[in-house]
Amino acid sequence: xxxxxxxxxxxxxxxxxxxxxxxxxxxxxxxxxxxxxxxxxxxxxxxxxxxxxxxxxxxxxxxxxxxxxxxxxxxxxxxxxxxxxxxxxxxxxxxxxxxxxxxxxxxxxxxxxxxxxxxxxxxxxxxxxxxxxxxxxxxxxxxxx
Numbered sequence: 707x708x709x710x711x712x713x714x715x716x717x718x719x720x721x722x723x724x725x726x727x728x729x730x731x732x733x734x735x736x737x738x739x740x741x742x743x744x745x746x747x748x749x750x751x752x753x754x755x756x757x758x759x760x761x762x763x764x765x766x767x768x769x770x771x772x773x774x775x776x777x778x779x780x781x782x783x784x785x786x787x788x789x790x791x792x793x794x795x796x797x798x799x800x801x802x803x804x805x806x807x808x809x810x811x812x813x814x815x816x817x818x819x820x821x822x823x824x825x826x827x828x829x830x831x832x833x834x835x836x837x838x839x840x841x842x843x844x845x846x847x848x849x850x851x
Contacts, residue, residue, distance in 0.1 A: 707743045707751055707811075707851040708787040710736040713760055717780045717839035719829040726835070727827030732777030734839050738787035739803040739811045747851040748811060752818040755779075760845055768845075778825040782837055783812050805832060 711733055718728040735755070756773055763769040772779065785808065789797040803811065809831045820826050829835045 707740060707747045708738040709751055709755065709849045709851075710784075710787065711755065711758070711760070711847045711849065712839065713842045713845035714780075715840040715842045717837070719780060719782060719827075720836040720838075721830055721833050726829055727780050729778035729780045729825070729827050731775065731842075732825075733772055733779045734837070735779055735781045736784040736787060737781060737812060737815060738784055739808040740788050740801045741803055743803060743811065743851075745811070745814065748815050748818065751849070751851045752815065752822065754849065754851075756819065756822045756824060758847075760847070772824060773822065778827065779819055780827050780829075780837075780839075781812075781816050781819070782829045782835065783808070783831045 714734045717734040719726050761770040761775045785802045788801040
């Protein structure tokens with residue numbers, strides 16, 4: 707499982723020119739599930755993301771979590787994070803989880819974040835989406851579970 711986390715001042719996702727999800731201060735997550743992932747990695751990822759101290763405290767140090775700042779999350783499924791570009795010039799996505807199973811994992815992932823009392827917005831799994839954001843910092847992390 708791979709997750710790219712961006713700290714944002716705002717973010718939104720549009721599908722067919724309609725806003726599907728929109729947040730203010732919080733985290734923009736790009737989420738990818740790979741063939742060897744399991745629900746334990748989903749649980750671990752949710753624990754890490756909810757407690758990751760990447761928001762500034764009063765002294766300007768990264769010392770607060772999404773829970774501490776009562777921020778929101780915009781969660782976007784993105785299978786392209788599993789790419790392998792070691793051979794040739796066309797990316798391979800052989801490590802990507804089969805779409806119907808990945809969709810189930812994505813729904814579980816999002817529910818676990820909501821269960822932590824985090825306001826969550828999403829795009830639509832498998833849809834062509836337009837994502838825009840104003841990065842804060844910028845602060846971006848790439849996590850693998």
